[in-house]
Amino acid sequence: MLILMKSEATKEDILRVCQKIETMGFRAHEIPGAQRTAIGITGNQGKIDPETFATMSGVEQAIPVTKPYKLAGRDARKENSEVSVGGEIIGGRELAIIAGPCSVESWDQLITTARAVKDAGAKFLRGGAFKPRTSPYTFQGMKEEGLVLLREARAETGLKIVTEVKDVLTLSAVSQVADVIQVGARNMSNFSLLEAVGELRTPVLLKRGISATIEELLMAAEYILAKGNLSVILCERGIRTFEPATRNTLDLSAIPVVKKLSHLPIMVDPSHGVGMWEGVTAMSLAAVAAGADGIMVEVHPNPSEALSDGYQSLKPERFKDLLEKVRRVAEVVDRSVGAEVA
Numbered sequence: 298m299l300i301l302m303k304s305e306a307t308k309e310d311i312l313r314v315c316q317k318i319e320t321m322g323f324r325a326h327e328i329p330g331a332q333r334t335a336i337g338i339t340g341n342q343g344k345i346d347p348e349t350f351a352t353m354s355g356v357e358q359a360i361p362v363t364k365p366y367k368l369a370g371r372d373a374r375k376e377n378s379e380v381s382v383g384g385e386i387i388g389g390r391e392l393a394i395i396a397g398p399c400s401v402e403s404w405d406q407l408i409t410t411a412r413a414v415k416d417a418g419a420k421f422l423r424g425g426a427f428k429p430r431t432s433p434y435t436f437q438g439m440k441e442e443g444l445v446l447l448r449e450a451r452a453e454t455g456l457k458i459v460t461e462v463k464d465v466l467t468l469s470a471v472s473q474v475a476d477v478i479q480v481g482a483r484n485m486s487n488f489s490l491l492e493a494v495g496e497l498r499t500p501v502l503l504k505r506g507i508s509a510t511i512e513e514l515l516m517a518a519e520y521i522l523a524k525g526n527l528s529v530i531l532c533e534r535g536i537r538t539f540e541p542a543t544r545n546t547l548d549l550s551a552i553p554v555v556k557k558l559s560h561l562p563i564m565v566d567p568s569h570g571v572g573m574w575e576g577v578t579a580m581s582l583a584a585v586a587a588g589a590d591g592i593m594v595e596v597h598p599n600p601s602e603a604l605s606d607g608y609q610s611l612k613p614e615r616f617k618d619l620l621e622k623v624r625r626v627a628e629v630v631d632r633s634v635g636a637e638v639a
């Protein structure tokens with residue numbers, strides 16, 4: 298159930314409703330909106346009588362939620378959510394541009410890439426320190442050492458850091474460096490990890506599982522929201538289909554579907570979506586045209602030497618060219634891209 302408060306409801310009205318929910322033995326989740334606050338109720342097994350709240354001061358309406366997700370849905374919040382990452386907004390008019398190597402490999406590799414993507418207009422640097430690899434025999438990431446390099450790259454460039462958490466065990470180390478914690482496709486259904494990042498207040502970039510439906514993605518987001526972390530950004534990164542020509546099938550139709558069902562921002566990762574650098578620019582432009590709130594692109598100074606995902610990584614010059622094109626498409630859909638630095 299959702300309690301929709303009146304626009305003129307006071308803080309005390311909201312508090313009284315939350316207290317009432319808690320005394321009933323349920324959990325109250327305040328979801329602030331531009332016009333009004335909604336309060337989600339979780340923890341109830343059966344139905345709750347809407348009359349319980351109808352006469353309380355400041356309450357507009359109590360509505361039952363028909364969808365399995367309560368806090369991620371549009372009913373909870375009419376406006377699009379904007380996630381602030383230390384002042385950089387994801388989900389606003391300006392597109393979020395996240396770029397960097399698949400894995401952190403060395404200081405030289407990381408800082409060369411960071412400077413190049415920043416000059417091109419990116420505000421976020423990606424790079425995995427803990428890598429969930431399909432094979433146990435391939436490069437597993439620089440781990441803690443990689444986190445140190447990411448921290449240094451932020452100090453040097455001012456870029457916000459997006460890095461993946463592989464498990465609950467290493468979450469504390471990752472969260473000390475990450476401005477945005479990435480939960481990868483393979484972990485979308487790792488519910489203990491989702492709950493653990495939900496306990497934090499660091500923004501989370503939640504990638505769609507390899508074979509997950511859009512509803513499953515929203516339910517995964519719900520795990521994080523239900524623990525009180527409202528800073529969730531979704532990411533479409535391709536799903537597995539019968540088509541072997543691309544690494545995955547980038548499901549761009551997920552963007553309008555998510556926009557209809559949810560208030561959460563949605564980004565697109567074209568690199569894992571197609572798995573070959575030749576397809577990355579086309580899919581980035583298509584993603585922006587389709588209404589994505591940003592793109593996450595793998596960039597490497599020397600893709601043929603990359604320790605992971607070299608084949609789908611762009612060279613810095615190509616990334617610069619991509620962003621110039623993205624700028625033009627962004628204008629058509631009334632969005633913008635941060636200024637080029639150099």
Ligand code: PEP
Pocket residue numbers: 399425429480481482483504534566569
């Ligand atoms: C990545 O971003 O490098 C990654 C491992 O992505 P995904 O979880 O989408 O496969």
Ligand code: MN
Pocket residue numbers: 399400569595605606
């Ligand atoms: Mn990768």
